[in-house]
Amino acid sequence: MDKISESPVAEADRPDAPKATGRTNRSAALIATAVALPVTLLVAALAFANLAPDTPAATPDPSPTTPQAQSTTPVEMAAPALAERPAIVCRALLSQLPTAIRELAQRPVTAGPEQNAAYGDPALTVACGGTEPEVAPDEHLVLVNSVCWYTVEGPDDTQLTTVDRETAVTVRVPHFYGEALQWVSPISRTVAESIRSATPAPSGCTS
Incomplete structure (x- = not known):
């Protein structure tokens, strides 16, 4: 009786044979995914950082000594009609x-x-040609750079008016700027150079 030869069964076709190749492929895929995911997240984070706008620096609170954006809107001021001489004096002052x-x-x-x-x-304002205030002998007057000022404290500003010039000049300094006299000092120099002294000056104006 002839012997029937048995064909060898491939190891991979045997039910009990381990599928090494499949496991190897899956492991490699998992490793590749584990490596690629952090890289993808890093690239996305860098791209977002480049697209995001820079955080603006904190803006300091405005103060009299801190440069700040300034309005260019015209400041509302009255312009009463002036006689010929005060008009000439005021034009000379404003030009200086x-x-x-x-x-x-x-x-x-x-x-x-x-x-x-x-x-x-x-706005700190300068108005030329207004009415000079009535000053009593005991009123407190302030002499700044050879110009005598009468001061009145208001709720929002300090009003200073000259009382020793042929044409009166009134300066309003908002309380926001602090001590008013420090701001009127450069204006006083121009007033002294542009407007003649009145005679006689109030007694409280002597230095």
């Missing part, structure tokens, strides 16, 4: 006023640029 008082740049005014000026935001 500085373009800035300390760090406060000059701003346009709504009326009377030949007699009015404004600086900064909030």
